[in-house]
Amino acid sequence: MTGIEDPFWRAVAVFRVASLAYAAVLLIRAGGYAHPVTGWLVIGVMALWTVATIFAYSVGELRGRPLLAADMLVTVGCLLATPAVQGAYQQGSLPITGTWMGGAVLAWGVYGGRRLGAVAALIVSLADLWLHGVPGGGFETLPINGTVLLFLAGVVVGHVARLAKKAEERMQQAIELEAAGRERERLARDIHDSVLQVLALVQRRGQEIGGEAAELGRLAGEQEAALRELVRLRPEASALGTADLCVLLHRYGSATVTVSAPATPLTLPAATAAEMAAAVGAALDNVARHCGARAPAWVFAEGDGGLVTVTVRDEGPGIAPGRLEEAAAAGRLGVAQSIRGRIADLGGTVTVISDPGRGTEIEMSVPAG
Structure with missing residues (x-):
């Protein structure tokens, strides 16, 4: 060549x-x-x-x-x-x-x-x-x-x-991305014609039958939503070594997790976007662990004033005052390392707002540049 x-x-x-x-x-x-x-x-x-x-x-x-x-x-x-x-x-x-x-x-x-x-x-x-x-x-x-x-x-x-x-x-990178996009569209068509239709049928029939079948139907519905979001997403990395944070966050969308992000890309260096998405995943894991697997959660993403901010909110029991410090002292570093540590390494900040019985809100901000 x-x-x-x-x-x-x-x-x-x-x-x-x-x-x-x-x-x-x-x-x-x-x-x-x-x-x-x-x-x-x-x-x-x-x-x-x-x-x-x-x-x-x-x-x-x-x-x-x-x-x-x-x-x-x-x-x-x-x-x-x-x-x-x-x-x-x-x-x-x-x-x-x-x-x-x-x-x-x-x-x-x-x-x-x-x-x-x-x-x-x-x-x-x-x-x-x-x-x-x-x-x-x-x-x-x-x-x-x-x-x-x-x-x-x-x-x-x-x-x-x-x-x-x-x-x-x-x-060359643009050609590869275009080829990946075409392959993604082909797979999306095949999946839509087979797997998604089957999952939708299982969800509908499970709800009609009730009982244990209803639980299977609910799980099928969650997987259908996640799979639809996955095949919809465009390739993450651009030719400049950056990534759209919105793409990474939408992967967490499900029947219990609602992801709200701008229609325009939130472009960050690829490594920064991956670490921030991992911190959001850690926050959602905490929601499932402390509030229950079916507990609803919301993820909000926005970019303003040179900062990209992602907020994870739930309606769980909240965090008692001093609880995070006690957990860190006891060696349970989920929030301290998986969330605060990651964001601090990126030069960002984490704010935790929580009152007992009123849910928890974790706000993570990193520089957009």
Whole structure:
């Protein structure tokens, strides 16, 4: 499968070939410089390395820091061979490599982004500036314009290449999410045509028969509601590593648990959303344990002012003053760790409002960012 990076590597290959031809033309126009044989030897090395890198960078398994390091060593070596070819410099002349030395800078930028591209530009520029400062070189000014162009090439190409990589990753994730959504819809149709209809029939017939069958019918109704909610939900994680807390909370909906959440997503980092949903699950477990398995409970979720708040409320016997502290001292850490501990780790707060005989309300808030 062709990756989005491949066009960048092909562009670098074209640049190397064109720059190699330009360096050969310069050598011919200069009559071979002071040492023609040495000049053509350097051009030969550049040609061989151009062919090698065109092949190496086209193979994904070969792209890596060893190849980048070798590319830079060959480029700097050919660049520093300029005095052996040209002898004493003349004002305004190009090195034996011409613009070919920019190929390594472009390769580093495509591989590692703008920062690595800038590092490569710095290395080549320092070698070029040192070359122009060789004693007897005859330059009174240094080629600052060439240095600036190298930095611009490395940074701009690296930045664009990195953006292209991210775009490809997000596109792939979007394709996977779309495929997951289609599969979910297919399963939902199959489940609706079979399992949900059976559960609805069991619920209805159980209520008609009564007795123990009524209990089976009630359980079937709860499972039907939970299963309908499950097949309705969209995939949790987005392409940015976030999750919709509403999706996670709706999983707790049943015949006894009512979940009320906004129609718009409550987007949180995936890990934060998972921990907050786990804290809500712990609160609902406490309701079932202390109020009874059939006790009704309500879950309310909202986002406002940079906070996401979830409230779990029941109409049970309430919590006596000091009871939570006594439970924590006795080693029963359901509220202390499963709820308060989780939310505290997320940088949030937990407020417990309870009066004996009036139910309990647990409010959990975490930063939305």
